[in-house]
Amino acid sequence: MTAPKTIRWGILATGAIAVTFTKDLLVDPKTRGVNHIKHTVVAAASSSSKSRAEQFLKDTGCPSDAKAYGSYEELVKDPNIDMVYIATPHSHHYQNAMFCLEAGKNVLCEKAFTVNAAQAKALAMKAQEKNLFLMEAVWTRYFPLSVYVRDLITSGRIGPVARVLADNSMALNPEESFNDGKHRMVNPDLAGGALLDLGIYSLTWVFQTLYHTQPESTRQPPKVLAALKSYGPTKAADEASTIVLNFPRSPEAGGDAHAVATTSLRVATAPAGNGDAPGIRIQGPNGEIQVFPPAFRPTRTKLILRDGTVEEKNWSQPGPGGGSGWYNGFAGGRNAEGEGHGMFWEADEAATALVEGRKEGKYEGLAESILIMEVMDEVRRQGGLSYPEKIETTKYPVQL
Ligand SMILES: NC(=O)c1ccc[n+]([C@@H]2O[C@H](COP(=O)([O-])OP(=O)(O)OC[C@H]3O[C@@H](n4cnc5c(N)ncnc54)[C@H](OP(=O)(O)O)[C@@H]3O)[C@@H](O)[C@H]2O)c1
Incomplete structure (x- = not known):
């Protein structure tokens, strides 16, 4: 049997879902019968301060040599990162994902992928141009x-x-x-x-x-x-x-x-x-x-x-199991002891795609993410809902 490949993650933003995702990411994949890959976190970045990134690394149990950055700019320059996970509010996904792709990083980006379909299309085109992996983190699809x-x-x-x-x-x-x-x-x-x-x-x-x-x-x-x-x-x-x-x-x-x-x-x-x-x-x-x-x-x-x-x-979620003293959950919610949240399945898929050389997620490719954004655009059009131009634009870069 070949040794598992380790994918080195960089975490962009340190809010509620970044904590949940990172804790799940660090659970041994063998606990869910996944033997061909492993995950590690090599860096996390906070737009607010380096100390916030340091605290995040501690709170999520990341390896002690993982780097803490006080800006996203520093994160994307880190040559040791294979994949960036973006966990900012959706208003920021387009600018953040474009920034990562421009810097040559593969990207797993939280839902909703972008604010509108035009932004999603622009990201898909950039990923294709740079030959990089890009996937919307709709974790449920991978359960x-x-x-x-x-x-x-x-x-x-x-x-x-x-x-x-x-x-x-x-x-x-x-x-x-x-x-x-x-x-x-x-x-x-x-x-x-x-x-x-x-x-x-x-x-x-x-x-x-x-x-x-x-x-x-x-x-x-x-x-x-x-x-x-x-x-x-x-x-x-x-x-x-x-x-x-x-x-x-x-x-x-x-x-x-x-x-x-x-x-x-x-x-x-x-x-x-x-x-x-x-x-x-x-x-x-x-x-x-x-x-x-x-x-x-x-x-x-x-x-x-x-x-x-x-x-x-x-279908309870696997994890380190009862007696492990390990807990995960979202925003103050707590699952049973040793029960994962379920975010590792999408991470496994992103890592597997990297290993196999695929550029999109298996259960939701970019065309489907774009189509769903088009549906949401249409819902907003019929309902008369638009957001400020600075977050609807496909212009890049724009300071938010
Ligand atoms: N998959 C899921 O189950 C799930 C669940 C909840 C949320 N989400 C998605 O994940 C994204 C983040 O949600 P969240 O609940 O983690 O939000 P959150 O707790 O507010 O965290 C967002 C983080 O983004 C960074 N950020 C950068 N610019 C910001 C700005 N102008 N305003 C606020 N935050 C800013 C901050 O981190 P730094 O200060 O460290 O840069 C902040 O902590 C959203 O797109 C949401 O839809 C997914």
Whole structure:
């Protein structure tokens, strides 16, 4: 057996998701049956201060020789980095990712990929020009649970998918939680709103079940009808969006298929944490697949067939295990002892692509990321939501 290849990561930004991702990244891949690669962190950078980067490295348990940088400029110059993980607010992804690509770095960039499709296209073109790897970090696509759901669909057990209902909504009280309007969830300067932050997961479920499961040669973009509710206090951010999609398909493949993707900051997919509400329903003539919330980190599925078959599955995330004294979670939330968050699956895919010489993610290539950005552009167009020019522009560089 050949020795595992080690991918050396640089972490750009030190906020909430950067912490969760980095802790997961450092879990031994063997704990999830992955033996061909390993991950290490060689540097982290904070735009605020070097000391913040130092603290981040300590808090996430990075190797003691990992470098702390007080600017992103220093990070991208580090010759020891194979791949940069970008974890800034989505308003900044375009400028940050372009900056990394220009410096010759491979990039895994948090969702939403960019503010709009034009920016996503410009990044894809730059990656191609520089022959670099570029992937949107839609971690859910790489979960074994998602692979299982897609396999169920392509195996034909529920028949051709006719309809997908997908919700990702959080019962937040935005006026209370984000009362100064500066938080990235509601701040127009940071491309705030439900659609780009949460709705991307509703669309992820629609696309990975209805679009990605079709042969590449027959996939066609959907028609989109949308309603968007603006968030009162900051005006230019949505607090709720509802999207109806029609996916054209040939009669032999089942004909047109419909989807409804919803998202809201204010109402919940699962009121009072009720995990029994299937936030995702994938329906065909022979039955349906239910995926239980949260849509971004589901751990339970149910297959219900017309003939009475019911197959329920639990998909807890692997990790160092009970007794390890290791914990992960997001923004103060804590998973069970030794249970990973699930962000390592996308990291494994990015690392594997580097080893294999691929330039895009296996379960969501750049064309699909761009198409989803186009859908979100259309939702914003119909809903009358635009962001400040400095974050919508494809001009580079722009100081944000
Ligand atoms: N995959 C997931 O489950 C998941 C979950 C949450 C968020 N996300 C995505 O990850 C990204 C970051 O989210 P987060 O929750 O980690 O946000 P966060 O806690 O606010 O962290 C964002 C970090 O970006 C850096 N930054 C640079 N310029 C900034 C600016 N003008 N304003 C604010 N921060 C700035 C800061 O790090 P430095 O000071 O160190 O530079 C900051 O700590 C978003 O695109 C979000 O959609 C993904």
